[in-house]
Amino acid sequence: MKRRERTRHLIELGGLIVKAGIVELAEDDRAVMLGLLIEAAAKLRGEDREQSLTLWRRRGMRAFHDAPGNAVRMIGSD
Known part of the structure; x- marks a missing residue:
């Protein structure tokens, strides 16, 4: 992957x-965010x-189609 493509990604x-x-x-606690992602990776x-x-x-597809910023509201709605 080229540098510009990687940056955009x-x-x-x-x-x-x-x-x-x-x-x-x-x-904005980076350790917490990394921990969340590690937990998700373990689940996968x-x-x-x-x-x-x-x-x-x-959930992700619903969030993409929902109004901007409403992804948090959707958590637990399944």
């Missing part, structure tokens, strides 16, 4: 963290991988 990933409300909820290595992917994909 990283910025987009950071935007997802913001859209999900994690920055605000974690009070587990037996419930497909179930988790399906649930998270459904």
Whole structure:
């Protein structure tokens, strides 16, 4: 991946963290945010991988189609 493409990709990933409300909820604590991501990665290595992917994909798709900034409200609505 070229440098410019990689930079854009990283910025987009950071935007997802913001859209999900994690920055605000974690009070911008980078260790907490990394811990959340490590926990999600561990779940994806587990037996419930497909179930988790399906649930998270459904929530993510809803958040993309919902009004900007409403991703946090949706958590737990499944």
